[in-house]
Amino acid sequence: MKYRVIAILVVVFGLCSFVAGQERKFDVILTLDQISSRVDRAEAAAVARIVNRSTESLRTSTLPTLNVYFSACQPSYPTCLESSTYFASVEIPSKVLAENESHEFRVNLSRLNWVDFKYSRKESGIITTNLKGVPRDNIFLYADVRIPDGYEKGKDGRRIPKYRKHLSNVIVVTLN
Secondary structure (H helix, E strand, O other), X not given: OHHHHHHHHHXXXXXXXXXXXXXXXXXXXXXXXXXXXXXXXXXXXEEEEEEEOOOOOEEHHHOOOEEEEEEOOOOXXXXXXXXXXXXXXXXXXXXXXXXXXXXXXXXEHHHOOEEEHHHHOOOOOOOEEOHHXXXXXXXXXXEEEEEEEEEEEOOOOXXXXXXXXXXXXXXXXXXX
């Protein structure tokens, strides 16, 4: 009897994680609010779109924040990213999306607090700036949603969180 209960619990938890995995199939698309790729630091805005790619409904309220980045290098170069990236996080508005349905929302880039990635890991606290503090050579604008995906062992043996990234397109911009 005890083993049946355990077996039932394993099946139920397995099904729950399968359904959660199904609900997490989505794309992140980022576009500039203006036609030009010139970004005015005082009035910069973008439009983020979440597109459900699952046959199951997607509740955007179950997603973590949208992370927006200005970087001096493409996201495909991870060794460069840690020293030349600024990021900010934005709440994703709540909505239920059917298959292939999308939800767009405006992201006011000028009003966000931008964190210098290389200083965000120091013990002295997080250093933030407004968009005027982001260097002109940070020309790559993109976003992602990071879904927690377990843990892995770090260099010092500690457990560190692992994430599955849903990365957006990359837009090359000129910061004015």
